[in-house]
Each structure stands twice: as C-alpha cells, then as structure tokens.
Amino acid sequence: MALIVHKYGGTSMGSTERIRSVAQRVAKWVRAGHQLVVVPSAMSGETNRLLGLAKDLMPDPQLASTPAALRELDALAATGEQVSVGLLALALQAQGVAAVSYGGWQVPIRTDSAFTKARISAIDDTRVRADLAAGKVVIVTGFQGIDPEGNVTTLGRGGSDTSAVAVAAAMKADECLIYTDVDGVYTTDPRIVPEARRLSTISFEEMLEMASLGSKVLQIRSVEFAGKYRVPLRVLSSFTPWDIPIEEEASSGTLITFEEDEKMEQAVVAGIAFNRDEAKISVIGVPDKPGIAFQIIGPVADANIDIDVIIQNVSHSGRTDFSFTVHRNDYARTLEVLKTKVLPATGAAEVLGDAKICKVSIVGIGMRSHVGVASKMFRTLSDEGINIQMITTSEIKTSVVIDEKYMELAVRALHKAFDLDQETAAV
Numbered sequence: 001m002a003l004i005v006h007k008y009g010g011t012s013m014g015s016t017e018r019i020r021s022v023a024q025r026v027a028k029w030v031r032a033g034h035q036l037v038v039v040p041s042a043m044s045g046e047t048n049r050l051l052g053l054a055k056d057l058m059p060d061p062q063l064a065s066t067p068a069a070l071r072e073l074d075a076l077a078a079t080g081e082q083v084s085v086g087l088l089a090l091a092l093q094a095q096g097v098a099a100v101s102y103g104g105w106q107v108p109i110r111t112d113s114a115f116t117k118a119r120i121s122a123i124d125d126t127r128v129r130a131d132l133a134a135g136k137v138v139i140v141t142g143f144q145g146i147d148p149e150g151n152v153t154t155l156g157r158g159g160s161d162t163s164a165v166a167v168a169a170a171m172k173a174d175e176c177l178i179y180t181d182v183d184g185v186y187t188t189d190p191r192i193v194p195e196a197r198r199l200s201t202i203s204f205e206e207m208l209e210m211a212s213l214g215s216k217v218l219q220i221r222s223v224e225f226a227g228k229y230r231v232p233l234r235v236l237s238s239f240t241p242w243d244i245p246i247e248e249e250a251s252s253g254t255l256i257t258f259e260e261d262e263k264m265e266q267a268v269v270a271g272i273a274f275n276r277d278e279a280k281i282s283v284i285g286v287p288d289k290p291g292i293a294f295q296i297i298g299p300v301a302d303a304n305i306d307i308d309v310i311i312q313n314v315s316h317s318g319r320t321d322f323s324f325t326v327h328r329n330d331y332a333r334t335l336e337v338l339k340t341k342v343l344p345a346t347g348a349a350e351v352l353g354d355a356k357i358c359k360v361s362i363v364g365i366g367m368r369s370h371v372g373v374a375s376k377m378f379r380t381l382s383d384e385g386i387n388i389q390m391i392t393t394s395e396i397k398t399s400v401v402i403d404e405k406y407m408e409l410a411v412r413a414l415h416k417a418f419d420l421d422q423e424t425a426a427v
C-alpha cells in the first residue's frame, strides 16, 4: 500500500463527465489498495470567469491592486476549487468509494498573506491522516490556503500544482502524480510545435528553468517544493482510458529526476520555453552615475512589482538607457511609478514601454559543458530575420526578448535548429 497524491488540472475537471472519469480513475487506485489524496483545480475557464467578473466591477488596475481588493480577489478565485472538490467527492461516493472534501482553510494549508501569490508555510496533515486511516479518499482544494489572520489566500495562477506537491511533501507521500491534458513534459509546448517530443524524464534543474521561463505545464513553486523535499513527481495524461492497468499508468508521462543524468547522449538543449506575459520598459536618457540603477528599480520593487530581465546600455555624453521587463499585469502600474516617482527624481528624459514582447529561452544542463549553444541560437534567429532586444543567460539557459509577433516562428526555428524533434538531439 502506498500513499499517492493525484492532482487534476482544469481541463481534466472540465465537465461532470470528466469529473466522473477522474472519480473512476481514483477509485481504480483505491481498489488496488492505495491511500489517495486528490487535489483538483477549478473546472477549466472558471478561474478566468471569476476574475473577469471582478474586473467588470473593478476595472482600475491601481484600485484592484490594493491589499483590500487583493483579499477579495482571492476569496473569490478560491471558490472555483471549492466547487471542484465537492463535485469530485460526490462522484466518488456515487462509485461506492468513501470520500471527504476540504478547502485549504479546513486542512489547514497555512500561507503568508501575499494575496494572489501566497506562499505555503505549513500544512497540518492530522485531519487528512485520520480520514485516510478511516479508509477515505481525501480531496483537498488546489490553489488556496489560509493566512495567519484567517483570510483565504491563493497561490498564483497554476497554483494547484504547488498545493499537490506541498501536500505530498508534508505527508511524505510515495509519489505525486500531476494529471493534465498532455501526456507529459515536451521539448516545447506541443500546441505551438506539433513536432515536439515527450521527454520520458527531465532533470529537476531543467524542469525548474522550463517552469520559471514560462512552460505552464508545472507551476514553478511546485518544482521548487519537489526539489526541496525530494518528492517523486510525474506529469501524465488524465485523458487515457481510466481503466488502463495501474502499472502502465504509473510508468507513463514524464518523471522529474533528481540524479545527474549519466547518459552519454545527453541532449545539450532539453527544451524551449516561452513567455508572453512580460512587458518591456525603457528609461531613456538617465544620468549615468553611481546609484542610478537603485533609483530606478527601488521604487518599482517598493510597489511590489517583480522585475525580470534588466539591461543598461553604455553611456553617451554622461547619459544612458536602462531597460527591464515586468509581468504584463504590472505594466500600467510600473509606467505610473516611473513617470510619477523616477522621472522627477532622476532627471531622466523619458519612459517608453512595449507590452508586445515575449521571451524565448533554450534550456539544458548540457549547456554547462558545451560552447557555441548561445551563438547557434542567435544565428538561428538572425536567419529568420528576428531582432533580439535583450539577452540574459545562466549556466543552463539562454533567453532572448523579441517582438511578440515572431514568437511562434522563433520557437519553431529553434526547435528544429537544435534537432529537438529527433530522438537524439544534436549540439
């Protein structure tokens, strides 16, 4: 008997028919003698629908980002998962399987108070363990938690992955299975590149980079949790027939591995990630003197806005240009902060913004030991006539910021250039 955590995403929970199929699958695992904790997301589209209603009533992004408004947004968005757990518990009971559902606040899954992007601080598993011991399937809402003041919080978009891995870590589960609408982690999003290949394994470090660079198949914090607590983690499809043999199901999809891969034919580039959620901001004509980066970035950070890629140009006649990217949701607020606070304080000439950019990244631990990977990336983009606006690199990734309209072209060209559609990818 093993303790297994299953997570089902929005599409997997998208209709009562889909929920029945999830219940049949879970029941199969229970009948095979396992203890199951199930963490579902809201039904597909539901979180967007709820947040859309909120936007109708609160269109001003400044007002919608006050702590008071963020609190309400979380209380609202968390209801999507509340519906899912109730329906799934009923569907299991209808199969003759004892099941009980809990909201994150009932478990409780404790978080900090950073509404809309709360971090899990602790999970009390007493209640869940008692139910499991009593032979029940325990269904816990994804995405939500409770802060020290008793407010409902959410973990950021895609946060149900994190709930599931955190529950698995807290309970020392034997495995956490992330069921979704694709059958594993691919070399890139198969919706953009049909030739993308499923990876049977991916290293934890590569998965961490892919997630942080925009591959939405796993939320980044779920990968961080898996790494920190060594949670055996697998991504697999919920769209296989529910009654396929458990052994077949348990070895399908993509396993996140923690060991250094010893394969000789290790692909240099494991995958390509992209992110269209960013916007670029340039502060033009900044006096080039010590402390200027802090004077620009400080007020932005004080407004709780995360900054991603940063570049500063060489200066001409004592002035320079400074560019960085932020999440597109923070674009208007960032421009506002720069215009009202930074321009007057620094004497910079102007602030320009471009929300129509995207970031495309190549990721692979093989990049550590191979030279020429970045230059091949740049040559490929140049051959396609794509202008690179910003570049950032780390040991195992190279990212470029380009015009959003070239995103798909860039991803396809890079996928081909690095032979990711082939069984053994080349340098």
Ligand code: ADP
Pocket (backbone or CB within 6 Å): 008, 009, 010, 011, 012, 041, 158, 179, 180, 181, 182, 184, 185, 186, 187, 188, 189, 190, 191, 214, 215, 216, 217, 218, 271
């Ligand atoms: P869920 O609702 O199950 O959490 P998501 O939509 O959040 O599902 O994540 C699954 C989606 O991630 C896939 O449908 C796919 O389009 C996208 N995706 C992006 N990059 C990748 C990748 N490298 N491999 C697999 N899927 C990817």
Ligand code: ASP
Pocket (backbone or CB within 6 Å): 009, 010, 041, 042, 047, 048, 080, 142, 143, 156, 157, 158, 159, 160, 161
């Ligand atoms: N329902 C939430 C969202 O749409 C959480 C999740 O699906 O993981 O972001």
Ligand code: MG
Pocket (backbone or CB within 6 Å): 009, 158, 161, 216, 217, 218, 219
């Ligand atoms: Mg998701």
